[in-house]
Amino acid sequence: MILYGISTCDACKKALKTLERAGKEVAFRDIRANPLTQAEVDRIVHEFGDQAVNKQSTTYRSFNDFLKASDPEAQIMAQPTVMKRPVIQDGDRWFLGWDSATEAALTS
Template identity: 40%
Template sequence: MRIFSLKTCDTCRKAIKALRAAGHDPVVIDVRADGIAEADLTALIDRFGDDLINRSSATWRQLSDTERAAAPHALLPAHPTLMKRPVIQNGDVWTLGWKADAQAAHLGQTSGA
């Protein structure tokens, strides 16, 4: 199991804590500190497309119109905090965010987060 996150993201910290409490030992990839490997970036974009970009973030609001028009493959390496988080990969199961559907997929139940 891998989780793409930011160490400063409260939702990511909640997800990691819940996963560990459920007995998982996720490999945590901090997208700002560690970056996103090219193969992972391609897999993420193939799986989630434009949904991977958080258009309500402060980072997005600071971008120029030209930057906003760029493809996710160009945006995310330059601005990793634009990625919606957390992204969790557990085998063939990938989830984006930490809402009830992601919790059910990885914890086998819904939990209040």
């Protein structure tokens, strides 16, 4: 299982702690320290479309009009922290964000 996020993200910390407590082996990938490749960004956007971008974030709101009008891949490649977090890959299953449904699916 891979959890993509940033080390300062509260949702990422909570997800990581909960998954580890449930006995899951989780590799944490800090996308700020270890940026995503184009192929990884393409895969995430393929799974989630424009939902992969957190349009409520300060990062997104600071984008210029050109970048806001760009596709999600370009937005995430330009500023990885605009990606909604966490993104969790569990084999062939992908999850976006951390809520009770995601927690139940990954810890049961």
